[in-house]
Amino acid sequence: MTENELKNLLAAVTPPDEAARAAAHAHWAALAKPLGGLGRLEAMVEDAAALTGDPVPDVSRRAVLVLCADNGVVAQGVSQTDASVTRAVLENLTARRTSVCRMAAAAHCDVVPVDMGIAGAPVPGAAD
Known part of the structure; x- marks a missing residue:
């Protein structure tokens, strides 16, 4: 990868979607379990929501x-x-x-x- 290709790729990176993160957090908080009871897993799903812009990110392909x-x-x-x-x-x-x-x-x-x-x-x- 050339320096220009890297610069173009980096320019296309968008900031996380904080609304999607908040919606994912609200979803976890509404479930019948202790708040934050799934620990880092909840935060990772919230991060995935923010990165994809989807409050319920598709994790079917792993x-x-x-x-x-x-x-x-x-x-x-x-x-x-x-x-x-x-x-x-x-x-x-x-x-x-x-x-x-x-x-x-x-x-x-x-x-x-x-x-x-x-x-x-x-x-x-x-x-x-």
Whole structure:
């Protein structure tokens, strides 16, 4: 992304819709539960309402992003494993052979494996 593309993208960002946030808060407050009883979950839904402009944001599409990168300290003996393990994990994520993939499937969530900087050739199926 170029600097101009970034500037154009940032210029299109709008402020949060505080009316939608207030409406979402009012909804939570009207439910039969202790006020604020769901803690941070309520605040996150209110934030989503403000960002989308919808007091009842649609959360039907969910995803787990798994960010994979080599930690860079293998040579210093700090890491338990070398870069081959990071690659194996990413390959298994793209093949949907991991526990997170099974848990995400049970919760009807997509899994998005992301190569944030692993050694070697790109892994097919991983976002770069």
